[in-house]
Amino acid sequence: MEKQAGQAASPADDGIHEEPPASAQNGRPGSEPAAAPEVEVQLFRRGRGPVAVFRSPLGGYTQDQLEVGDILEKHGLKCVFAFDAASRARGVAIRFNPRNGRSLLPYAADSTIFLDGEPKDPLLKPITKMMLTVCVMTVVIAILLKEGKMPQWLKTSKLGNLSFPPWVLACMVVVFMRLRKRTRDVMKKIGLSS
Numbered sequence: 001m002e003k004q005a006g007q008a009a010s011p012a013d014d015g016i017h018e019e020p021p022a023s024a025q026n027g028r029p030g031s032e033p034a035a036a037p038e039v040e041v042q043l044f045r046r047g048r049g050p051v052a053v054f055r056s057p058l059g060g061y062t063q064d065q066l067e068v069g070d071i072l073e074k075h076g077l078k079c080v081f082a083f084d085a086a087s088r089a090r091g092v093a094i095r096f097n098p099r100n101g102r103s104l105l106p107y108a109a110d111s112t113i114f115l116d117g118e119p120k121d122p123l124l125k126p127i128t129k130m131m132l133t134v135c136v137m138t139v140v141i142a143i144l145l146k147e148g149k150m151p152q153w154l155k156t157s158k159l160g161n162l163s164f165p166p167w168v169l170a171c172m173v174v175v176f177m178r179l180r181k182r183t184r185d186v187m188k189k190i191g192l193s194s
Helices: 004-007 068-075 125-147 152-156 164-183 184-190
Strands: 038-046 048-059 066-067 076-084 089-093 100-105 113-120
Touching: 038 068, 038 076, 066 068, 068 076, 068 100, 068 113, 089 125, 125 164
Parallel strands: 038 113
Antiparallel strands: 038 048, 048 066, 066 100, 076 089, 076 113
16 A cells, blocks of 8 residues: 555656757757758750749758759759850750769759750650651552552562552551661671661
């Protein structure tokens, strides 16, 4: 019974806890968390602009690397270059680490950076170009086959008797041209093409 009275009398847990002051929470008394350093970015697009002026935080262990990946994603760009606004001349490409999106070179806090961005190619453009090429070639092949303007030697050969739909021939030509274009460097290395 004396133990119960001793426990009731001692201020063991009355539900009130005292928190340390905010300045001592990060381990160093009297220090407050510092804001991340920032730079002002003036973004141009193919030499026109500036299309956007904003403040970008610097990241990395030493807090001096520009967050290039975030800028590319936010503004729909495939790459950015250093830019001289006075002469409207594009400089070298800003290289960045593909893993974390931070620049490889350091930047000073509170400075102004001029960047020139190259927009991403729309996905619709190459598809439209390919479809238009197939359509034009189909029309040309259909006209040539209907008009009978094939050479006599082709008409008498076995190839002249085959009847392919024009769109199949057009697709075959387009695929052949694309493969030839893509393998040009390989063929030069082998020595098959000049």
